[in-house]
Amino acid sequence: xxxxxxxxxxxxxxxxxxxxxxxxxxxxxxxxxxxxxxxxxxxxxxxxxxxxxxxxxxxxxxxxxxxxxxxxxxxxxxxxxxxxxxxxxxxxxxxxxxxxxxxxxxxxxxxxxxxxxxxxxxxxxxxxxxxxxxxxxxxxxxxxxxxxxxxxxxxxxxxxxxxxxxxxxxxxxxxxxxxxxxxxxxxxxxxxxxxxxxxxxxxxxxxxxxxxxxxxxxxxxxxxxxxxxxxxxxxxxxxxxxxxxxxxxxxxxxxxxxxxxxxxxxxxxxxxxxxxx
Numbered sequence: 001x002x003x004x005x006x007x008x009x010x011x012x013x014x015x016x017x018x019x020x021x022x023x024x025x026x027x028x029x030x031x032x033x034x035x036x037x038x039x040x041x042x043x044x045x046x047x048x049x050x051x052x053x054x055x056x057x058x059x060x061x062x063x064x065x066x067x068x069x070x071x072x073x074x075x076x077x078x079x080x081x082x083x084x085x086x087x088x089x090x091x092x093x094x095x096x097x098x099x100x101x102x103x104x105x106x107x108x109x110x111x112x113x114x115x116x117x118x119x120x121x122x123x124x125x126x127x128x129x130x131x132x133x134x135x136x137x138x139x140x141x142x143x144x145x146x147x148x149x150x151x152x153x154x155x156x157x158x159x160x161x162x163x164x165x166x167x168x169x170x171x172x173x174x175x176x177x178x179x180x181x182x183x184x185x186x187x188x189x190x191x192x193x194x195x196x197x198x199x200x201x202x203x204x205x206x207x208x209x210x211x212x213x214x215x216x217x218x219x220x221x222x223x224x225x226x227x228x229x230x231x232x233x234x235x236x237x238x239x240x241x242x243x244x245x246x247x248x249x250x251x252x253x254x255x256x257x258x259x260x261x262x263x264x265x266x267x268x269x270x271x272x273x274x275x276x277x
Contacts, residue, residue, distance in 0.1 A: 060269075064184045066167050073187035073273045074170030075100050075266060078178030080238050083222045084200025084215075085193035086250045086258065087174055093259045095172035098266065099275030103166050105175035106159065156233040170276050175226070177234050179243045187273055189266045192244045193258070195251040245269075 066076070075098040081087035088104075095102035156177075163181045166173060167188070179190040195203075197219070204215045230238045241247050246265060250258055266273070 061184055062186045062188065064182075064186060066164065066182075066185050066187065073270060074168075074276055075172075075270070075273050076167045076170060076182060076185060076188040077172045077191060077262065077266060078176075078182055078188065079172070079174050079191045079193060080179060080244075081193040082195065082200060082239075083219045083226075084204045085195045086203070086255050087193055089255050090193065090250070090258050090262075091172050091174045093255070094262050097259060097263045098170070098172065100170035100172060101166065103163075103171050103173045103176070159233070177230055177236075177238065179238070180230075180234050180236050183243060187270055189246070189262070189269060190244045191246045191248065191262055192239070192241065193248055193250050195249055199251040 067074070077091075077094055077098065079087055079091050079094075091104075092102045159176060160181045163173060163176055163178060167182055167185060173182075179192075182188045183190065197216070200219060201212055201215045204210070204219060205212060208215065208218075210218065227238060230236055236243070246262065248258055248261065253261075
């Protein structure tokens with residue numbers, strides 16, 4: 001349920017405010033909070049005790065089982081990018097190579113670009129926008145929008161539950177705070193894509209037909225919005241490299257080479273992982 005994450009979040013806030021924590025200590029608290037949220041969601045899904053979804057980690061902080069032990073390990077890769085680093089081309093190709101489903105970002109670049117710049121200037125405006133686009137197209141849209149004052153954890157809990165369900169059968173997941181939600185999942189690999197701003201501007205210009213100044217503004221806004229969404233919902237910085245197994249500069253290699261790198265790294269790390277039937 002959403003109650004446990006809410007209580008844990010409050011406790012974390014009390015600890016952070018009451019003690020002078022280092023960034024590493026704060027990061028560890030956030031990781032533990034989200035690990036417990038994920039454990040609770042998986043155990044509830046299978047109707048088992050939380051202890052049964054944990055396994056001994058092998059030195060890589062992966063101890064959360066996404067599926068019953070007898071069903072083996074399926075590939076799970078999460079990717080996050082700075083806008084223009086090639087996520088929309090690279091992620092589907094990785095999914096195809098690994099034989100799993102591709103799950104695109106929750107909010108497209110166009111959705112983010114259409115948000116008013118003033119959204120970032122007002123916490124209340126940002127929260128209203130976030131909840132509106134989070135539930136757009138669902139049968140609960142009207143109800144969800146009417147409950148605009150609901151706690152952030154309700155949106156985060158829904159997102160976490162969706163990710164855990166996707167990952168159960170293997171998936172390549174773009175964005176969606178996958179690196180923190182699935183950070184301790186057995187069989188998961190977490191990747192961040194980046195590139196110098198000028199290269200990213202050129203790529204987005206080629207795709208959109210916008211001018212360089214327009215694209216530069218769009219990139220700055222989208223990167224800020226996605227970072228703010230992560231901060232608001234999960235209290236983490238998605239550009240913190242310590243949450244990732246791989247950080248790749250896509251300006252120095254081709255997209256095909258990036259796909260090769262990710263797939264090779266995954267298969268090297270998880271030689272026993274299999275593709276779904």
